[in-house]
Amino acid sequence: MRVLGVDPGLTRCGIGVVEGVAGRPLTMAGVGVIRTPADAEVPERLVLIERGMEEWLDTHRPEAVAVERVFSQHNVRTVMGTAQASAVAMLCAARRGLPVALHTPSEVKAAVTGSGRAEKAQVGAMVARVLRLAGPPKPADAADALALAVCHIWRGPAKNRLQEAVAAQQAVSAHRSQRRKGTVR
């Protein structure tokens, strides 16, 4: 399975492509950042993000796109930009008929590090370890995008809270059953 993760942002939109299946070593297929000038108007910046997304989707042909779920609890201005950038990412994926999954930052951290409160550096370190990279990908947005893709593969293609809850339960059971079979630690 090839998943394109998106850490949305107007200034830096992290992109990470990961290939593999849960329970086997994963491979990084690509990583980067779509940047837009901070002094440009928002509509123009959204056009640049769309263009960047299209290029990534054309190049890597993922089977699914995982986007960070945006919350409104932080800085208001940043959140609006993040929501707008994520809308463009979701739109680009959905109009190609690709399934889009949303994962919260804490779900991603928990999936990759074991703790939903892990710090950026820890996420970067685990992404490097899981994908067997020489070091944590830079900038952090790129590492976060890879973490999203890894999280998506490990969590399965659940799309919403209800599905996620069911999937999480199934993942635990599967993991336990695999542990019994000795296929995972």
Add this chain to the structure above:
Amino acid sequence: MRVLGVDPGLTRCGIGVVEGVAGRPLTMAGVGVIRTPADAEVPERLVLIERGMEEWLDTHRPEAVAVERVFSQHNVRTVMGTAQASAVAMLCAARRGLPVALHTPSEVKAAVTGSGRAEKAQVGAMVARVLRLAGPPKPADAADALALAVCHIWRGPAKNRLQEAVAAQQAVSAHRSQRRKGTVR
């Protein structure tokens, strides 16, 4: 000047097209609502909004698009959806090279009714009066979209506070210089 106003929303995206110039009677060229099913996934809803926007832009060929500026002060869930819908509206306009202007709800109310705190009904009534309609357009989202377009024509094509200030300054300088040359009064 033909302006397409957008009152963004995931469930109902109000659209209103107004033609005319400030100081002369304005005409309604079109009004409607892009609806998306509340039970659909957000990415899918954004695709439907994009499709609707494209149809409106194709049909009416506006010279400018005015979108309601979204604030994060209200209900978190609603605001995220509104921000995402507005992102799609801005994207559709900007990638056609159309200028996109953002106006706050209170700017729109003030432009149309004289009060930034006017109620929905008052906005609807004034929209009907200004555009010489038999009654206030329904639903309120459609009336608000028309109000945005009217506001845009009356306020001029300034795009944001900063640009407005800069543009005003430049206009004053240009006007003074033209006055010196005797090309304008």
